[in-house]
Amino acid sequence: MAIPEYWREIKHRYKLEAGKCKSCGYIVFPMRLICPKCQNQDFDSINLSREGTLITYSVIRVASSRFVNQAPFAVGIVELKEGVRILSQITDCNINELKSGMKMQVEFRRIFDDGSSGVINYGYKCVPM
Amino acid sequence: MTGIVSYASYVPRYRIKVEDIAAQWGFDATVIKKGLFVQEKSVPAPDQDTITMSVEAARRAVFGGGIDPETIQAVYVGSESHPYAVKPTGTTVAEAIGATPDAHCADFEFACKAGSEAMFVTLNMVEAQQMSYALAIGADTSQGAPGDALEYTASAGAAAFIMGKEQPVAECLETYSHMSDTPDFWRREHEFYPQHAGRFTGEPAYFKHVLNCANFIMKKTGLQASDFGYAVFHQPNGKFPLRAGKKLGFTEDQLKQGLLCPYIGNTYSGSSPLGLAAVLDVAKPGDLILMVSYGSGAGSDGFVWRVTKDIEKMRKKILYTWDQIHGEKFYLDYGQYAKFRGKIRSNAS
Structure with a gap:
């Protein structure tokens, strides 16, 4: 990932910063310029809650080079309390015991490194509660 | 009075037992467990480092204290395993908890007492009325060379303390620092694993500084061991802090x-700060706590804390340290541990 792109995404990757449409209340994550529901352009900035429910998941056994050391691992869709669904790696778990409907909490983790000398990319992952 | 207005800890969920490390190198686990007084240690997940654990501990402290992160005016992180050689740990932590941009930030290093250094500086910044709230974190994902004695204890954890003047949960009654140039443990630039001077790390290093620091701060405050509810010392292994405590007149119940x-092993910069967090989880209002850190190189920071009535309400909102230690954990064998800690050379590393 290019450094400017990572830097632009820090607010939503670090703090789960989202936009709540001032007109219809729809929550966009990450922030957008135009509300997809009502086309309004004014948003309140909110931080999403760090708790949610696992909707579905898949186990990655043959990982891409950046994630080889973490394989096998799960990637899931987690619905946060506000109803926003995020795609996230599921970490600190026994992948054989994962089930849809499990309660999850969001933790701050390393996502990947740009090699041993490049920038470390941080963000969110989900952990079973 | 200036003190801790909120605190929290973070302990990773992975563990390795002494038996698994000893078996790998052909040593007798019984002898090592008896010698070091250690059963198992925490291991960071492959996606954890000093920054991620610091963020989690800090978020818990912010939540526990009900503090607006934008009012935190300093973020100081003490560690000997900062993920970058050049680029601060503190900026990422401050950004993640919402303390940017109006905050001062610095990373501290002093072997295992970098965390208490951050506590010392934040306390004094608040005491000098330069800041309303200041965040100090001690965190490490320490490394022990394969086969070295340190491999049985080098572990991971973090503790965060928000210092302030309004409704502290523990008031700081006194601080004292004691140091000398003592080369007992070091890691040279670009070296991956630290080295140590064997038995020299004991009497002229750990015990000299810890005991002198503790004796001086007790003399300065006119307190003796029996006045304290608890004492916390740096824990390079399970034996040293017990021996130091007993030499100072503390009982096992106090320790x-x-x-x-x-x-959980030696969490380095997180060691005595995590011990303090565990004590604050149960201490009663009015209890006195002696905390003495130790960092090789070498020095000790001493603190005398007095717990206040405000602790009961604050700590209801955080995860207790012992609950994390005994909570859900995943045991690793040596191969998994070596993979987690990047000890295996591969094309992916």
């Missing part, structure tokens, strides 16, 4: 609540 090393 055991803050003695985490036998179950």
Whole structure:
């Protein structure tokens, strides 16, 4: 990932910063310029809650080079309390015991490194509660 | 009075037992467990480092204290395993908890006492009325060379303390620092694993600084061991803090609540700060706590804390340290541990 792109995404990757449409209340994550529901352009900035429910998941056994050391691992869709669904790696778990409907909490983790000398990319992952 | 207005800890969920490390190198686990007084140690997940654990501990402290992160005016992180050689740990932590941009930030290093250094500086910044709230974190994902004695204890954890003047949960009555140039443990630039001077790390290093620091701060405050509810010392293994405590006149009952090393190992810069967090989880208003850190190189920071009535309400909102230690955990064998800690050379590393 290019450094400017990572830097632009820090607010939503670090703090789960989202936009709540001032007109219809729809929550966009990450922030957008135009509300997809009502086309309004004014948003309140909110931080999403760090708790949610696992909707579905898949186990990655043959990982891409950046994630080889973490394989096998799960990637899931987690619905946060506000109803926003995020795609996230599921970490600190026994992948054989994962089930849809499990309660999850969001933790701050390393996502990947740009090699041993490049920038470390941080963000969110989900952990079973 | 200036003190801790909120605190929290973070302990990773992975563990490795002494038996698994000893078996790998052909040593007798019984002898090592008896010698070091350690059963198992915490291991960071492959996606964890000093920054991620610091963020989690800090978020818990912010939540526990009900503090607006934008009012935190300093973020100081003490560690000997900062993920970058050049680029601060503190900026990422401050950004993640919402303390940017109006905050001062610095990373501290002093072997295992970098965390208490951050506590010392934040306390004094608040005491000098330069800041309303200041965040100090001690965190490490320490490394022990394969086969070295340190491999049985080098572990991971973090503790965060928000210092302030309004409704502290523990008031700081006194601080004192004691140091000398003592080369007992070091890691040269570009070296991956630290080295140590064997038995020299004991009497002229750990015990000299810890005991002198503790004796001086007790003399300065006119307090003796029996006045304290608890004492917490740096924990390079399970034996040293017990021996130091007994030499100073403390009983095992005063030491055991803050003695985490036998179950999670030496969390380096997180060691005595995590021990203090574990004590604050149960201490009663009015209890006095002696905390003495130790960092090789070498020095000790001493603190005398007095717990206040405000602690009951604050700590209801955080995860207790011992609950994390005994909570859900995943045991690793040596191969998994070596993979987690990047000890295996591969094309992917």
